Amino acid sequence: MTQRIPIVENILSANDNMAVRIREALDRANVYAINIMASPGAGKTSLIIKTLEALKGRLRLGVIEGDLATSIDTDKAIAAGMPAVQINTGGECHLDAVMLADALPKLPLINLDLVIVENVGNLVCPANFKIGTHINVLIASIPEGDDKPYKYPGMYKGVQALIINKVDLLPYVPFNMDYFQLGVEILNPGLVTFPLSAKTGEGMNVWTDWLVAQVKQKNK
Amino acid sequence: MHELAVTQSILDISLRHAEKVNAKQIVTINLVIGRFSSVVDDSVQFYWDMIAEGTIAQGARLCFERIAAEMTCQECGLAFEPTDETFACPKCLSPKVRITKGEELRVESIDVE
Numbered sequence A: 001m002t003q004r005i006p007i008v009e010n011i012l013s014a015n016d017n018m019a020v021r022i023r024e025a026l027d028r029a030n031v032y033a034i035n036i037m038a039s040p041g042a043g044k045t046s047l048i049i050k051t052l053e054a055l056k057g058r059l060r061l062g063v064i065e066g067d068l069a070t071s072i073d074t075d076k077a078i079a080a081g082m083p084a085v086q087i088n089t090g091g092e093c094h095l096d097a098v099m100l101a102d103a104l105p106k107l108p109l110i111n112l113d114l115v116i117v118e119n120v121g122n123l124v125c126p127a128n129f130k131i132g133t134h135i136n137v138l139i140a141s142i143p144e145g146d147d148k149p150y151k152y153p154g155m156y157k158g159v160q161a162l163i164i165n166k167v168d169l170l171p172y173v174p175f176n177m178d179y180f181q182l183g184v185e186i187l188n189p190g191l192v193t194f195p196l197s198a199k200t201g202e203g204m205n206v207w208t209d210w211l212v213a214q215v216k217q218k219n220k
Numbered sequence B: 001m002h003e004l005a006v007t008q009s010i011l012d013i014s015l016r017h018a019e020k021v022n023a024k025q026i027v028t029i030n031l032v033i034g035r036f037s038s039v040v041d042d043s044v045q046f047y048w049d050m051i052a053e054g055t056i057a058q059g060a061r062l063c064f065e066r067i068a069a070e071m072t073c074q075e076c077g078l079a080f081e082p083t084d085e086t087f088a089c090p091k092c093l094s095p096k097v098r099i100t101k102g103e104e105l106r107v108e109s110i111d112v113e
Helices: A013-028 A044-055 A072-079 A097-106 A153-157 A177-187 A204-219 B003-020 B041-051
Strands: A003-010 A032-038 A061-067 A084-088 A114-118 A135-141 A161-165 A192-195 B026-034 B061-067 B070-073 B097-101 B105-112
Touching: A003 A013, A003 B003, A013 A097, A013 B003, A032 A044, A032 A204, A044 A061, A044 A114, A044 A204, A061 A097, A084 A097, A153 A177, A177 B097, A192 A204, B003 B026, B003 B041, B003 B105, B041 B061
Parallel strands: A032 A114, A032 A135, A061 A084, A061 A114, A135 A161, A161 A192, B026 B061
Antiparallel strands: A003 B105, B026 B105, B070 B097
């Protein structure tokens, strides 16, 4: 005889539970962690490198790099003088909590204030997979076009801060900022947004000052 | 690619609940998947046939209840399906709208023998 068993359980609950445990481990070590997500080519790595440079001496930093197969990004972080760990996802399109749980102990957490996690370049699914960081940060970039909030709503909904990178290209690329920001406001009302250029440095200090304030507030 | 992780979770959840009632076989798994969850039915089915093999869920039928995206206007109260070009309310054109459906991603129930 067939019997129906009601379940009503989120499919990603196992990942969510692991993310909770990671957050607890971070809090115990008094470390603030951010998860940086973006499409390929939005400038994740260069923004992280510039952020690391700007925060040197102000915060003790570590980096976790998610990548499909190479360690080019990690090499750049190590070259900038930061403890860095590489996660090769082996084809997976996002980081998940289990990968973070493996990578985190490889960093000297007790000596760090801030861990920056670079997720896999992808605008579809990384926001669905919590990894235990305190905030998710999305990097949009001007050449991607102003329609991305409408095409990838899940990503724009699932973040606590938005960076709009490559604003130095605004004079050369059609990009309707009002249209873009309207989509963002609908999906994520009041989202804190940082227009900047990692290349020219314009707007970088607003972002880094905000980040320092987040870390300090947490570690109070 | 993330359907493998999703499918593995579906299997884990289903087996855990089936074992609680000492089921011999899982016949059907009822899933509720919203438009915003970016999960593709065919991919889940593809992985399912591989990973369920050798478990009591082997051969179980996956039933997908798809939930369309729905937004609700905060000004006039209209509920509507957004396009991927604009989210504004089609009636009063207000941009003050909120997502009200489409984020579901859950195992609703299983049928066991």
